[in-house]
Amino acid sequence: MKSSNIIRIPALVLFIIAISLLHYLTPLHLHYLHDIFQRLYYLPIILAAIWFGLRGGLACSLAVSFVYAPHILFQWGGHLTLELEKYLEIVLYNIVGAVTGLLSQRERERGVELEKTADGLEHSYKKLQAQSEQILTIEENLRRAEKLSTLGEMAAVLAHEIRNPLGSIRGTAEILRDDYRPGDPKYEFIDIQIKETERLNRVVEDFLRVARPQSTQKVPCSIQAELKTVVMLVANEAKQRQVTLELTESQFAETITGDGEKLRQAFLNIVINALQATPSGGRVIIALHKTKSWIEISFCDSGPGIALENLQRIFEPFFTTKSDGTGLGLAITKKIIEGHGGTLHIESEMGKGTTVVVFLPLLEEGMP
Template identity: 45%
Template sequence: MLTSAKQYHKYYWKIAILALFIIGVSTFHYLTGTTHKYHGLHEIYRRLYYVPIILAAFWFGLKGGISCAIVVSFFYLPHVIYQWGGSFFTNDLPKTLEIVLYHIIGIVTGFLSQEQMNATAKLRHQAGVLAQAEEQLRHADRLSALGKLSAGIAHEVRNPLASIKGTAEILSDKFKPGDKEYEFVEILIKEVNRLDTVVADFLDFAKPKLPELKLSEINNIILSVLKLTEHQMAKARISLKTHLEDTLPTVYVDPEQIKQVFLNIIINAVQAMPDGGTLEVKSRMDSSKILCVFSDTGLGISKDQQKNLFTPFCTSKKKGTGLGLAIVHRILDGHKGEIKFTSEENKGTCFTISLPVRDV
């Protein structure tokens, strides 16, 4: 059934059609004479009232059928009393029972229509669930394939990187700080370290570790991550606001993995505010879940990027791997948690992480 004003607005034209039909038929009733030669027309008009009742039941279900039957009776009853010369009861029983018949039609048709609506809604819900499950399976297949590919590439790349880094460190010992060659070697070591970090991200994504659940304080994890990023936020001219609920229960999580989740979210927020801004961090209880909310006043996420935000290798950063949020999503899946977000370009982004409070 329709419950909101917006939903009712969608069907205003149907209500208008029903009203015009009922008023039209009633007008013909009252304008047509009541002598014997017009009785055939009145019989037709009486049956025409079935049309809006059936339509109302078909469009709006049981309530629609009953409501329309009541309205039709309201319009039809004065005519009957007038035609019968002021007496409600008459020897013409079909006329007396016509109003009862309107309600029977409204109830029966409305009931059948309502059952069909409920069945259709149930099928649509099941279709939505199946579609979501199918999409999750496809997503899992893609992740599995990408994971195997990433693991293979990462292992092949990491060994040569270690050799290059070792060679560069040996070369750096032969030059003094300030030499042009020393500067080149330092750049080489820096870039090798950066590539090693990328490879580590690939390996984290390709071979996720099972969470080692421990009884933990979520606020303590948040504060430890904020301490780690304190210097980076100060350097980026980002002001921090925290609203951490101090009555949160302890929860079984892998502290290191959840720390990685929070760290990725905060680093993304810092990078989204190149000209400074505000990061607001909140924690609170919501039913049987702990909610951790991270809101920034940064550049926001475009609508195109929002569609694939948690898809591996999808990134708008020049130096990003596109695995940060994919890893976050995978870690939270392992904790039976969820991550949601809202974002508006040039206004900011808000990530909400929910973690269930449960026994192991």
């Protein structure tokens, strides 16, 4: 029972009892008072109808009829005309109770329906709002992708144009270096020049590798063997950084059809990122799992994690948060993995670490 009903029902009962007592206790010759009391009964009836609808109105009017009837019968029994008028009043009580109850019930049902419609409208509005936000994000992403592709095309042309003069600079510098002996300051300067051109060339080549469509060699290669090589290659760096680097033992040594060298490069990029992100004392764990048709390789680090706004951009070429990074590592990695029919996922939690998961198809049919 609703808490308001706990007060309403006794209030109505008391009201009816009070009016009835007035009827029963007031001498009959004060008929004008009886007339007033008789009308007073309408108050609890109408209240019950408003509060409890048709059933409430009728129950109240019947209760009033029940307590009022003996008064007419036994106290007004001698006056036939007055008695009839009072019986008619009883009929009226019940009509008023029923009609008011019905009307108030309809009104309440309409209110509930309106509330439901309003709820539905609010729900649709929220859905619409979420959808329009989604459209805005998609549009923003599209615009960014468009900009990137134009920028990428321009940069690819530029990179290509830079590579040729770079080759000439390096070649001539090597000729000039031959004129000096090691230890001579000029020899050292020219050596720096050559090393820097080599570095530039590497950056340009890395970039072109992202921009160019990848041709993947299809030869059998063992993922576990490639991962072991990667761990060996960076073991020294991990030691210097005082980071534990582990490749968990796995029971299977499945081979997949792919380009081992490229896959190694992809894994290396992921592991180097993990090592760079992990503070000393931390750990980088590489684990290998197999499902029916996929190999799953996870690289889990205990670094600081990646902020959400960065997470959406880390595959963009040139996106980097490092002062000496090119921002091409993950872009190349993604391209290589996708070139093998695989996918790359990154899960990251700020303050806890990052896990990069690579899925590669086991079956040759998965290859592009």
